[in-house]
Amino acid sequence: MSSWSDSVAGGADPAAPMYRPSRPSYVPPHLRSSKPLSASAAEFSPSSRNPNSNRLRQPPRAASRPPAPVEALSNLDISGVDVRSDGGGGINFDAYEDIPVETSGSDVPPPAGTFAEIDLGEALGRNVGRCGYVRPTPVQRHAIPISLAGRDLMACAQTGSGKTAAFCFPIISGVLRNRSSSSQQGAYRGARTACPVALIMSPTRELASQIHVEAKKFAFQTGVKVVVAYGGASMYQQLRDLEKGVDILVATPGRLVDLVERARVSLQNIKYLALDEADRMLDMGFEPQIRKIVEQMDMPPPGIRQTMLFSATFPQEIQRLASDFLSNYIFLAVGRVGSSTDLITQRVEYVPDLDKRGHLVDLLHAQRFNGADGKQALTLVFVETKRGADSLENWLSTNGFSATVIHGDRNQYEREQALKSFKVGRTPILVATDVAARGLDIPHVAHVINFDLPKDIDDYVHRIGRTGRAGKSGLATAFFSNGNQPLAKALADLMQEANQEVPDWLVQYAERTSYGGRSRRLGGSRFGGHDYRKDVPLRRGNNHSQSYGGQFGGNASAVGVCPNYSNAYDLGHGSVVASGWE
């Protein structure tokens, strides 16, 4: 389906709206007198494009007028700096203190209050301090002791709340402890087939690269080798890195399958499996590949390996699917599943499709006007399609904005350059598709603009989560048009839950939606229970000794090439497997 950006590129006219809430009419002073932008004020203003443009200015029926965004912007902290630093390594811990935590499953290990209470080992403990991590975040307080106790885990915690460390610390610690108890240390090094002990998978190359960088920091001077493998980058270089030895492999699914099929990686020694953005990894796009890797290659089954699934969102049907990969797992939810953090100020504005570019320019100008030293704050603009992304970036650049673009049709070099240039502020506007929606931790992103809203509320949660991270404040603005009606209810509910102001006109849209369709993932339960096992009598996730019959999952070409890394594999099937370090 084409977005507005495409329709501009292709000349299509969007359908007439049912409601026509007014577009905020405030125009920043510098725009009132300046000549119109070549394709904005003139080409895209309602009056020039739409002979009925006066209709656009009518207030919505029985709805209050949406607040003028540009005026209100000046009242918001969009600097992306700490709300309040309390010695927590720049993280505002108070922001997380009140978040309700739910755990379910049997024999849940108690949470830790401090890093000192967690035995991560000396070297890793030192690195935690070096990273400036003074106190664990709530997800870390709960997830790290659970994982260190050898338990499988499905963890859901809000964007930017420190999930990466929550799975990296126990994995690194586990690799180290396995090593000291294993006579096989380093035996696989130098072989053509690499046999990692831990596998971390992520849906995008950029996220894999980011996790690799983080994991290497955490593993600094521990001797634990972390290697990354993802598509679009030199296979030759990745093979060379693998040949030097690998304990922890961070990979995207496609490249990993390729490496296993070439017998350059074997998964038979995998003791720790972590899926970051697990719900994305198990949705329709990735699930077949993940099943192939986890069930049909040579990876030990659940109950033998330890599996950790992390995301900020976990729809119930994905939880159900995910339980196939887990054994007697603990479910952990920090905050409500799929909720957004209230560190992010969320605004939603009714913007007819043809007005979006003009409105974006207003926002960007106002932001520059209000920002530090007149500089453009880092702003991430999400659009629906690759073509729309190129078109918008091109248009912004032509009109004097420093912008760049990232999407799946750009080559890896271009993608990396775009991200780098955005991070350092050379091009403070990044136009992106959903390829940048998940996991990316870019400091100082002050504003996320959903130029095109996604179809799924979970995607919205991840997109806006690129700001308001690690206790910092952030701003997210969504342009809502009639095509977004199916999202209205979920959006209104989400905003309300995060204590955001929900405009009356959105409530009206939401009421209409509730009579009609729902977002495909929502069902009736998204804002209800967390752990799906509470709703079903049969716990599929708890009986893997039956479903796997005690067999290893498959027969990849590399089977048998890796020496056993740890005798932890000798444990009985179906039991809660103690980690090698216990």
Ligand SMILES: Nc1ncnc2c1ncn2[C@@H]1O[C@H](COP(=O)(O)OP(=O)(O)OP(=O)(O)O)[C@@H](O)[C@H]1O
């Ligand atoms: N205990 C801590 N103390 C200080 N900073 C921390 C701590 N834990 C994590 N951080 C920082 O918080 C930021 C966000 O962490 P991270 O990227 O792991 O979030 P996330 O929960 O994985 O987010 P997302 O859902 O978007 O993937 C990072 O910059 C990280 O370095």
